[in-house]
Amino acid sequence: MSLIPEERLESLSNDEIGRYSRHLLLPEVGVEGQKRLKAARVLLVGTGGLGAPLALYLAAAGVGTLGIVDFDVVEASNLQRQIIHSTRDIGRPKTASARDRIRALNPGVRVVEYNTALTSQNALDILKDYDLVADGTDNYPTRYLVNDACVLLGIPNVYGSIFQFEGQASVFYAKQGPCYRCLYPEPPPPGLVPSCAEGGVMGVLPGIVGNIQAAEVIKLLVGGADTLVGRLLLFDAWRMKFRELKLEKDPACPLCGAHPTIHELVDYEQFCGLKPTREESPVETVTALALKARLDAGEPLQLIDIREPHERAIVKFPGAKVIPLGQMVRRQEELDPSVDAVFLCKIGKRSVFAIRALQEAGYPGRLLNLEDGVNAWARDVDTSLPQY
Amino acid sequence: MAVTLFIPAALRPFADNKAAVILPAKTAGEAVAALAAAYPDIQQHLYEPGGALRSFVNLFVGDTNIKNADGLNTPVPDGGEVTLVPAIAGGCL
Numbered sequence: 001m002s003l004i005p006e007e008r009l010e011s012l013s014n015d016e017i018g019r020y021s022r023h024l025l026l027p028e029v030g031v032e033g034q035k036r037l038k039a040a041r042v043l044l045v046g047t048g049g050l051g052a053p054l055a056l057y058l059a060a061a062g063v064g065t066l067g068i069v070d071f072d073v074v075e076a077s078n079l080q081r082q083i084i085h086s087t088r089d090i091g092r093p094k095t096a097s098a099r100d101r102i103r104a105l106n107p108g109v110r111v112v113e114y115n116t117a118l119t120s121q122n123a124l125d126i127l128k129d130y131d132l133v134a135d136g137t138d139n140y141p142t143r144y145l146v147n148d149a150c151v152l153l154g155i156p157n158v159y160g161s162i163f164q165f166e167g168q169a170s171v172f173y174a175k176q177g178p179c180y181r182c183l184y185p186e187p188p189p190p191g192l193v194p195s196c197a198e199g200g201v202m203g204v205l206p207g208i209v210g211n212i213q214a215a216e217v218i219k220l221l222v223g224g225a226d227t228l229v230g231r232l233l234l235f236d237a238w239r240m241k242f243r244e245l246k247l248e249k250d251p252a253c254p255l256c257g258a259h260p261t262i263h264e265l266v267d268y269e270q271f272c273g274l275k276p277t278r279e280e281s282p283v284e285t286v287t288a289l290a291l292k293a294r295l296d297a298g299e300p301l302q303l304i305d306i307r308e309p310h311e312r313a314i315v316k317f318p319g320a321k322v323i324p325l326g327q328m329v330r331r332q333e334e335l336d337p338s339v340d341a342v343f344l345c346k347i348g349k350r351s352v353f354a355i356r357a358l359q360e361a362g363y364p365g366r367l368l369n370l371e372d373g374v375n376a377w378a379r380d381v382d383t384s385l386p387q388y
Numbered sequence: 389m390a391v392t393l394f395i396p397a398a399l400r401p402f403a404d405n406k407a408a409v410i411l412p413a414k415t416a417g418e419a420v421a422a423l424a425a426a427y428p429d430i431q432q433h434l435y436e437p438g439g440a441l442r443s444f445v446n447l448f449v450g451d452t453n454i455k456n457a458d459g460l461n462t463p464v465p466d467g468g469e470v471t472l473v474p475a476i477a478g479g480c481l
Contacts, residue, residue: 137477140475143475143477161476162478163478166397184444184475185443187444187477188474188475195478199398234473243451244451245448245452245453245473246452246456248456308401326401326402330428
């Protein structure tokens with residue numbers, strides 16, 4: 001059954017019949033299905049790797065209204081995969097860049113821009129005007145926020161997620177099947193899974209996963225198809241394999257289960273452990289310039305590079321001892337607690353987790369984090385080095 | 389009784405970057421325990437301090453989530469496949 005009720009359908013113009021003729025020729029879509037696409041309102045959360053193909057293909061397909069939420073601006077490093085943006089868009093808000101491209105592709109699509117972060121305060125107000133949401137975000141707090149808002153409003157959440165060469169896709173629709181919390185009741189602890197900015201991503205991967213999401217969106221709007229409700233699709237681009245797993249609703253789910261305990265949106269930063277707890281002492285930091293001054297003064301320091309070998313090949317950090325993050329606690333005897341140890345990674349985030357792991361393991365020496373990581377060294381100290 | 393356990397990219401740095409390992413196991417729990425024994429660095433990412441599987445990690449035997457079967461006691465047939473499915477967040481800004 002389609003999500004779009006009969007009373008919202010309007011006729012197609014002759015131009016529209018020409019433009020969408022390849023859809024109209026499919027008996028599963030036909031004039032009726034195309035009218036449903038035209039009447040549909042779809043919200044895309046994120047106009048990055050997943051949002052780019054979603055927006056382009058849904059616009060091409062004739063989805064009547066596309067809402068796009070993003071607070072970010074286009075950067076050069078986005079262009080390896082975010083094909084809705086172009087080189088000339090660098091520095092522009094992603095929503096503006098995406099809007100222009102959608103309008104150029106299909107002026108019949110109404111674009112609603114939300115150049116803002118989706119938050120617990122604005123999410124229900126934004127989402128309530130839409131028939132469904134396609135989630136192309138890049139962080140756990142927003143994933144849970146989108147899921148919870150969709151369940152509370154009773155609309156489907158077309159899910160896609162990517163990391164390096166691997167993707168996941170499903171449709172979380174609590175009226176018919178499980179929600180995101182049924183599968184993942186809690187997020188991983190911060191720092192376990194690196195972001196794409198740290199872990200990397202194959203550029204075509206979000207193109208494939210985002211288009212799987214686009215296909216699910218179109219099927220939900222047209223109706224009558226087998227959707228990914230109750231199924232999780234895993235995709236591995238490196239091995240070129242798809243796997244399909246069964247998902248069931250969790251009767252104990254606090255949001256969509258038999259006895260829900262969550263009735264409103266919560267603080268998702270806190271839920272995901274991103275706000276420091278009281279007992280957690282802050283990690284001491286050192287800026288790249290301060291580190292340079294200490295090294296120039298001949299102070300004894302231990303520099304610990306926690307990056308993996310392939311990442312060190314991009315930019316080496318001279319004089320640093322290499323201990324990858326996963327081996328840190330096991331190899332702590334290699335550090336000298338009487339000498340300050342400075343930890344470095346790409347942007348100074350994973351190195352915090354190395355320090356926390358050593359603190360928890362009872363390491364007695366002083367541990368410092370290089371603020372903004374090797375990229376800060378390249379920016380502020382040795383500008384001959386690239387930032388990546 | 390050998391089973392194949394698939395390791396997702398997010399956990400491979402803690403398992404010698406292996407995508408799959410063949411382990412002796414008759415249940416899902418035995419397969420994960422054998423993985424953790426072979427690669428101690430991965431242990432803290434799979435188990436809560438109390439020994440339960442972490443809630444952001446799902447374990448599937450074939451296409452069935454062990455939560456919907458017998459949990460860690462879910463039997464795995466000889467030659468069967470066990471898949472670790474952790475939450476990944478990326479959409480990539």
